Amino acid sequence: MTLTEIVDQWALRSSAIRSTKATWLRMRTDGRIDALIRAADPVAQAIGRALRRTRDRDLGDSRPWVERIEAERARLAADTSLVKPPGSAESGPYDDGVTIQQACGVSKTKRDALALHFLVRELAPNLGLELGTNVGISSSYIASAMRLNGRGRLVTMEGSPLRARIADGVHQNLDLRVEKVLGLFTQTLAPYVERCEPLDFVFIDGHHQYQPTLDYFAAVERKLVDGALVLFDDIRWSEGMLRAWTELARDPRFRVVVDLDRYGVCVFTRAPSRDRVHVRLKI
Ligand SMILES: C[S@@+](CC[C@H](N)C(=O)[O-])C[C@H]1O[C@@H](n2cnc3c(N)ncnc32)[C@H](O)[C@@H]1O
DSSP, X not given: OOHHHHHHHHHHHHHHHHHHHHHHHHHHHHHHHHHHHHSSSHHHHHHHHHHHHHHHTOOXXXXXXXXXXXXXXXXXXXXXXXXXXXXXXXXXXXXXXXXXXXXXXXXXXXXXXXXXXHHHHHHOOSEEEEEOOTTSHHHHHHHHHHHHXXXXXXXXXXXXXXXXXXXXXXXXXXXXXXXXXXXOHHHHHHHHHHHSOOEEEEEXXXXXXXXXXXXXXHHHHTTEEEEEEEXXXXXXXXXXXXXXXXXXXXXXXXXXXXXXXXXXXXXXXXXXXXXXXXXXXXX
């Protein structure tokens, strides 16, 4: 056998191994989604259905919203002007020298945002709270799901008035109502939670560090209803985030934990028990 033939055979074999591995991973993920759908817990079932729709790209009546939101994303992703124009007195914690294009780049990806959208569609929360508005992409996915559900109100918090204004433009273009609370979470979260109605959907997507993540969860906990969904983004973004996530994922106050690799989906319970669902999968 010539050297070329040996190399060809080796390439053929490794591509067959890669495709077998991909098939096996796909089947494993499908099996885990099915297990969620069959779980005894109705919220776990709803999470499973939302992940199934995300995986199958089963957009249905969400399609026009997804297309419009993605058009807004594309508009911002092409904008190379600065979030903080020269001479601007206003600023957020991460605005210096950042372009709108770069800010837009830290938004949830289309696939992850779709999962958010379908989770909201399946669970139909009354009041959602997002920490970290940025330029308004994930909030548009959440608010559009609420619109389609015919119920639900979204409040989003942001430390940068400049990013919040960009998000306002996105929400106006999409004709979505999203309430904004401006200021650092350390100043705005506790007073907001004090006065808000019970929360059944919380998405923590800002200030990705160990202690702040645990503190923000502690701040919202007293207003969470039994069965509330709490999502933590970027759980493997840093050593601190992974440590926070490792602790949260073992916390008996969560009766269901779904580790989606980039973010974690948890179901809060007021009656902790040993009987918990814990699944890890990549959609
Ligand atoms: C990752 S981005 C949010 C992305 C957005 N959820 C999306 O997917 O479209 C995080 C946002 O949180 C804001 N932020 C970070 N730390 C903050 C803090 N301590 N207080 C208020 N806002 C903060 C940042 O300005 C940034 O806009």
